[in-house]
Amino acid sequence: MSSTTTLARPYAKAAFELAGADNATGRWNEMLTLASALVTEETMANLLQSPQLTGQQVVQILSETGGEAFDARFRDFLTVLSENKRFSLLPEITELYQRLREEADKLLRVKVISAFELDEDQATRLKDALARRFEREILLESEVDKSVIGGAVVYADGQVIDGSLKDRLAKLSNSLIN
Numbered sequence: 001m002s003s004t005t006t007l008a009r010p011y012a013k014a015a016f017e018l019a020g021a022d023n024a025t026g027r028w029n030e031m032l033t034l035a036s037a038l039v040t041e042e043t044m045a046n047l048l049q050s051p052q053l054t055g056q057q058v059v060q061i062l063s064e065t066g067g068e069a070f071d072a073r074f075r076d077f078l079t080v081l082s083e084n085k086r087f088s089l090l091p092e093i094t095e096l097y098q099r100l101r102e103e104a105d106k107l108l109r110v111k112v113i114s115a116f117e118l119d120e121d122q123a124t125r126l127k128d129a130l131a132r133r134f135e136r137e138i139l140l141e142s143e144v145d146k147s148v149i150g151g152a153v154v155y156a157d158g159q160v161i162d163g164s165l166k167d168r169l170a171k172l173s174n175s176l177i178n
Helices: 003-021 025-040 042-048 055-069 072-083 087-104 120-134 165-177
Strands: 107-114 137-144 152-156 159-162
Touching: 003 025, 003 072, 003 087, 025 042, 025 055, 025 072, 025 087, 042 055, 055 072, 072 087, 087 107, 107 120, 120 137, 120 152
Parallel strands: 107 137
Antiparallel strands: 107 152, 152 159
């Protein structure tokens, strides 16, 4: 576990609790994503790291840039980040927040790597099968990798389900050698 994850986790939990208290987890997701994008944009990142700016000025710049996208409670959250010099953690906070939200909403992000682009029917069938297996709604991210040859490799909930032709050929090769 990286030190940034360790530092970001309490802020992500706090953000999730604040969002939950206001029944605004989706809105907070949007605000965190925007703030994260702002602090990682090169020009803004350089400006925010300027030693001439106070923490309050940094919050003001972010709030003005975010405009109406940021509500008062979120600006208070940004102030806490500023006071603790944790703006650089916003991308990690956002990622951890999204995981907390997905877990609470019984969503599971699944990555599928296949040799060819999945058509809509294949994606639907795969999502349905994975939803039954993991008892959660599936958010499917697909990627094409020709080296898979056929079938697919599925990464879900810390598990790897390798149904690729490449893997089957490797197993066959190993069994023939041994």
